[in-house]
Amino acid sequence: MAASLHHRSSFLIARSAFPALPSASNTEYRRKACLALAYSKALDRVNVLGGNGDEGHTGCVNALAWARDGEFLISGGDDTTVRLWKLDTCHSTSEYPFTSRCVIHTGHTANIFSAQMLPHSWKIATAAGDNEVRVFDVRSALSTTTSFDREVSLSARQSCLRVIRCHSDRVKRVITEESQDAFLTVSEDGTVRQHDLRTPHNCSGSSPCADPLVDLGLELCTLSLSPLTPYQFVVAGDGPYAYLFDRRHSRRTLEARWGSIPGAGQDLTTCVRKFGRTNDAPPREPFRRDHVTAVRMASSNSHEVLVSFSGDAVYLFSTTDDPEIEESMSRKSSASDLHAKVNSLTAKTDINASKVTESHENVVSYDEEEDEEDDDEDAKEDTIQPDVPLVKPRMRFKGARNVATIKDVNFLGPNDEWVTSGSDDGNFFIWNKSSGALHGIYEGDSSVVNMVEGHPTLPLIAVSGIDYTVKLFAPARLPSRFSKMDDADSIIETNQIMRRTRVVSLGSLRAMLGDSAIQVAPGVDIENIRVGVPDCTNQ
Template sequence: NVFQARFMPYTNDQTIVTCAADGEVRLAKIGDGGDVPTTLLGDHDGRAHKLAIEPGSPYIFYSCGEDGLVQHFDLRTNTATKLFQCRNSLSKSGHSSNIHLNAITIDPRNPNLLAVGGSNCYARVYDIRKYKWDGSSDYPSDCYCPPHLIGNRFVGITGLAFSHQSELLISYNNENIYLFPKNGGLGPDPKSSVKIEANKGSKSTIVSSGEDVDRPAPLMYAGHRNCETVKGVTFIGPNHEYVASGSDCGRLFIWRKKDGKFLRAMEGDECVVNCIEPHPHTMTIASSGIDNDVKIWTPSATERAPVVNIEELKPRKRRTKLWHFSLPEELIFHVLASRRRQQAAGDDDSSEDLEDSTGLLNLVLRAAERDVLSDEDEESSEDSGDCSLNLSMAQPWKHC
């Protein structure tokens, strides 16, 4: 399952780099005879979701993965260098778990600035010039987050994009899309050094190091649904005048960048639209999702399309659903301990533990079934499909 494939600049569209669900980052060369041999350049421990190519460079690009690692690649040597590991805590003291990274992007006006985001509320910007190449510097130079989401453990970032004006676009799961102006970040450690005092109209009053700082509130783009999968976000237009994203309803959404006005929703997929890629030179867009094909969009209609009312949009009929719910850690640990005792005791002495474990698991499944049935009662009658139960410890978000 290849998550992203990118042409390297100035290679006559014959050099492609990819990242995939197996964590591998590969180089593909399109030969004159049509052969496409691939070379393994590096890998991640877990899925590798996105690549970022250094603007104008036919050799340099970066990858990010669910291991929280950002890697640097140079095709002149076909080597991978581990740059830094993104961790949940921004404090330099104490241990912290890794962030599952979903997105990475480079500022086109300053290729030294690299932004990443994942299972955390903050988009982190790193200045490559300030970091050692041995992976020993893991802390960002700036962080971005809407004021109302700071410290929120139940949201994560699925998509990032820099505009030509160095604005940073962030797409959150179970939330909206936000646009931050250049230099509109909260600093390298916002949780400990920044306190939100008020939200007054278009300004957020922020107290930092004893001083009041007025920062423009980020623009918001709403109306789509980003809950089920890892969705990208992008700018479109010759001067990045518009913002585009996929949606769980199978539509492609377009907003006007300058004021967040919703412009259009287009039918793009039977299930979910995940990826949107603009053509680098023309007003052409490619979109893809769960379907097996890719759609190409061009503004060539002879009649003006009617404007879609977001309030009237209904969810599509889905083929499958992923239900996610949390279980108490004590219950999970009890089940696991019973399993271990069963294995240690052997088949002859494990009947009691097996019965206990089976009883607990049945109890869990019955509770899960009740949750699912309760949720189904709230769904539209059009929203039917197979149900897949995902039993896990408390996770703030889940992607398919």
């Protein structure tokens, strides 16, 4: 009897020392553990999609998204087509044999910046530089009854369900929600809009566009929400901050309480936090204004936010962090205090600009008049959502160069253990989220990497940029051929130097040569002068 009690006591002690697995099934727990372990290893390129004549894009690839739990990879770009790639193990013995199964000729007249498949459906929403959002139905081409022996080509006439023209400027991102009919878009017209395909709408006078969820009054280019808190989203663009909005805090006015309809442009959500850098962040270059290129909310938790600043680095924030007390206390609602704050900020900006000029006078020259205009714009930007508390970052991930194009930022791993971003040097970087340490540098493009998307269930990463192809990376079984970690120090040093250099596109060079007396030497082909980045980076 005593022995039996002793064994039972030992069992209870052991059980308390090794708690039970999480509520998810043991199989799911092991899958996530294996996936996390796989991402901790070095990666290598396992496939290149496209570049084979008929099967592939003929322009830069700006949009990447995994669909239907990773069964399909969606890509879109400057050639105004959308392609759907499917893992085809029946016709290939390679490890990751993705092939193009459908190409949609969208009818867009400008670059496609974003393409997403709406959940629980075969609908694909696209956003482009022609100010339009289009929705396509690809069920006929990708249903399980269709043969996958050949690529199916769909025209806009065959597949387009809706053309949405609510935005007045280029549309940069489509963000899906847990719905096959509702989704969000963000545009350079400064608005975030929600669209519902169940509601008839033709953007005309007989069916006017609904008020936007957000109208910030500055160019916006990026938007993200967490699937765990879909009522919150982060938006950013041409300014020094990213803004957290909450749809549970709808604005109320006296007119609304008395039954009046809210005026056009009135926000239907409330900005509850701003995310900005610390005072010890690298100084802004004289010729470059503060700009956020990408934001990303974590999918494994409801509070972490990545913000990528142009010309700087990637920063990690949390929506649960307390804002700075002095920041919130300094924000007054009176017009006089706000005006004084603007004047103070303008003066400080002028002083900082002069200091930066002295410290970088040998790096690049710039137009003083243009810089004064930027200072005025900075003061104006600081008046946007002035009463909203400012949250400071938890971590900074540095090394990549984000100057030439609008680069995305992302989490990797089943629990978002890693942070990744493309770079102007043709590489993509991976950092450990907890420590901020650089984990890997990989060659992903011949020029610039813009998009990095991790597969939802496999240790597989899709990468795209200026090249007309999509590269796939997975854990390496042999020494990685595309790892650049051996040259990490020189790559980071070069990126640091190039970050301070003004990037001139080929189109800008043509304009400068056309407007000046500069003569090009006979026999010199302007198309082959590598001044900055190709024209297709017009993002």
